[in-house]
Amino acid sequence: MISKTKQLLAALAISGFIISTPITATAAEPSASTLEEGKKLTFSRSKGNCLACHAIKGGSMPGNIGPALIAMKLRFPDKQKLLDKIWGTPESQTVPNSMMPPFGKHGILTDDEISKITDFIYTL
Amino acid sequence: MKKTLLIALSLGASVIATSTMATTIDPEKDRQQFVDYFKAKNPSIAPDEYINGAYIYSADKMAQWEAAEEFPPYLDAIDEGEALYNKDLAVYEQCFGSDVSKIRVKYPYFDETAKQVVTLEGAINKCRTDAGLKPYDWKKGPIAQISAYLAYNARGQKINVKIESDAARAAYQAGRDFFIKPRGQFNLSCAKCHVDNSGRNARSNTLSAALGHTTHFPVFRAKWQNLGTLHRRYVGCQKNIRAKPFEAQSEPYRNLEFFQAYTSNGLEINGPGYRE
Numbered sequence: 001m002i003s004k005t006k007q008l009l010a011a012l013a014i015s016g017f018i019i020s021t022p023i024t025a026t027a028a029e030p031s032a033s034t035l036e037e038g039k040k041l042t043f044s045r046s047k048g049n050c051l052a053c054h055a056i057k058g059g060s061m062p063g064n065i066g067p068a069l070i071a072m073k074l075r076f077p078d079k080q081k082l083l084d085k086i087w088g089t090p091e092s093q094t095v096p097n098s099m100m101p102p103f104g105k106h107g108i109l110t111d112d113e114i115s116k117i118t119d120f121i122y123t124l
Numbered sequence: 125m126k127k128t129l130l131i132a133l134s135l136g137a138s139v140i141a142t143s144t145m146a147t148t149i150d151p152e153k154d155r156q157q158f159v160d161y162f163k164a165k166n167p168s169i170a171p172d173e174y175i176n177g178a179y180i181y182s183a184d185k186m187a188q189w190e191a192a193e194e195f196p197p198y199l200d201a202i203d204e205g206e207a208l209y210n211k212d213l214a215v216y217e218q219c220f221g222s223d224v225s226k227i228r229v230k231y232p233y234f235d236e237t238a239k240q241v242v243t244l245e246g247a248i249n250k251c252r253t254d255a256g257l258k259p260y261d262w263k264k265g266p267i268a269q270i271s272a273y274l275a276y277n278a279r280g281q282k283i284n285v286k287i288e289s290d291a292a293r294a295a296y297q298a299g300r301d302f303f304i305k306p307r308g309q310f311n312l313s314c315a316k317c318h319v320d321n322s323g324r325n326a327r328s329n330t331l332s333a334a335l336g337h338t339t340h341f342p343v344f345r346a347k348w349q350n351l352g353t354l355h356r357r358y359v360g361c362q363k364n365i366r367a368k369p370f371e372a373q374s375e376p377y378r379n380l381e382f383f384q385a386y387t388s389n390g391l392e393i394n395g396p397g398y399r400e
Contacts, residue, residue: 052326063325088311097320101310108309108366 023104023111025083030119038120041113048109048117053099057124065099072124083118087111151287151296151386158387162335166323174336175394181323181330189398198272198344198396201351205273208266212257219251228271228278228393232285232382234292241295241378244271245353262372263356268342272351275342275395283339283393285386299383302376303334308367314380317361329400338385340397351396354381 030038042048043059050056053065062068076082084092088102103109109117159171169180179186209216209224220227231244242250245267249259260267287293306313314334317326322333341354355372358380362369370376 061328063327063329065321065324065326097316099312099316099321101312106309106311 023083023087023115025079025118026115027079030116034116035120035123038116038118041109042117042120047113048103050117050121056121069121069124072122076122079118079122082122083114086118086121087114148293149297149300151293154300155387155389159335161319162322162333171335172391174333174388175339175391177336177340177397177399178330178332180333185330192398196344196398197346198351198398201269201344202272202276202396204266205269205271205276209270209273212252212255215255215257216248216251218255219247224274225277225281228274228395229281229284232378232385234287234289234295234382236289236291239291240375241382243373243378243381244274245355246373246378262353263359264348264350264352268351268353268356271342271353272396275340275393278393279395281393283385283388283391285382285389287386295379295382296386298376299379299381302380303383308362308365310365310367312365314361334384334387336388336391338381338388339391339393340395342395343397343399345399347400 039058040047042050042056045052050069051059051062053063055062055064055068055070057070072082076085081092085100087104088100088106089104093102101108104111104114162169162174163171173180176186176189179189228244231247232241234240235242245262248267248270249262253259260270287296303314306316317331318334318337322331324331338354341357342351343357344351353372355377358377359369359372
């Protein structure tokens with residue numbers, strides 16, 4: 001409920017207003033069902049739709065706007081940095097004119113959804 | 125060689141990034157940089173080819189598209205446009221003259237008296253309402269059909285938009301700012317998709333270059349199964365990035381069209397077009 005309200009607020013206040021409470025990445029080993037949910041959210045066109053821009057193992061017809069999401073543990077030894085990148089914290093926005101949407105900051109996805117997507121992406 | 129490319133590319137990016145601070149840009153210089161950017165990005169593609177949208181990036185898709193253009197699905201719409209035009213011929217001749225091949229190329233233009241951009245569709249509806257006829261809906265149907273008929277008769281002529289006053293320059297600048305500004309939930313701008321990432325794929329859709337965007341409109345889209353105007357496409361692209369779209373023929377979109385048409389100066393009119 002809280003995250004729904006937040007999502008709505010963000011949607012209303014897209015320009016300017018910044019939600020500045022990024023969430024913390026889960027440290028514990030995610031359960032199989034969390035990973036399964038994360039995978040669905042990642043591939044769903046109305047949710048993450050990450051395939052629009054990234055090649056991801058197990059997904060078909062990917063775009064090639066962003067880098068393939070592969071070997072994530074190597075690229076993001078710190079899982080929190082991965083979550084922040086997807087959430088869209090200001091510090092994570094290092095690429096000028098990037099196409100990567102700020103999923104948390106702009107309320108495209110809820111914190112819970114982003115957390116699950118991060119768990120899934122981190123297995124790739 | 126490599127250096128020129130890098131400069132051109134970063135120019136593209138910085139032209140795009142710093143525009144709002146520039147109070148007086150020179151549209152002609154700006155247009156040349158725009159064309160140079162695409163030349164540097166794809167040296168094997170000549171500027172003339174950009175009138176064919178995303179198909180220029182794939183030989184396969186180009187072949188399929190050329191086959192589709194042999195018996196294009198928009199032919200009926202051109203006929204309907206002609207019939208509609210002739211139905212109110214006396215009215216239209218008052219506004220546009222009697223040579224239907226000389227109309228499309230005059231638009232869009234900057235009306236120095238009204239201080240705003242006039243589009244072809246806008247002029248068609250104004251002509252109608254001034255004569256006491258009912259205006260058409262903006263995005264599809266009769267207005268797109270008449271626009272297609274006029275484009276078809278102007279094929280081969282070159283886009284030739286003029287900017288001759290500060291007010292016209294300001295309209296260009298406004299369209300350009302619109303084009304560059306990220307917006308919507310996805311935080312995307314027209315430029316990110318159609319300049320920075322042109323030629324790349326979003327899923328299986330190849331992103332067209334902004335150069336040449338206006339040459340072939342109105343467009344018959346397989347997805348729509350009918351003809352749509354340029355502003356219908358603007359609305360669609362804005363919805364896709366979950367931005368609140370403006371009304372077709374609103375001032376922001378007319379300025380955007382003005383900017384897009386000016387940057388396509390010298391390219392051939394090849395409307396109506398067929399697109400996926």
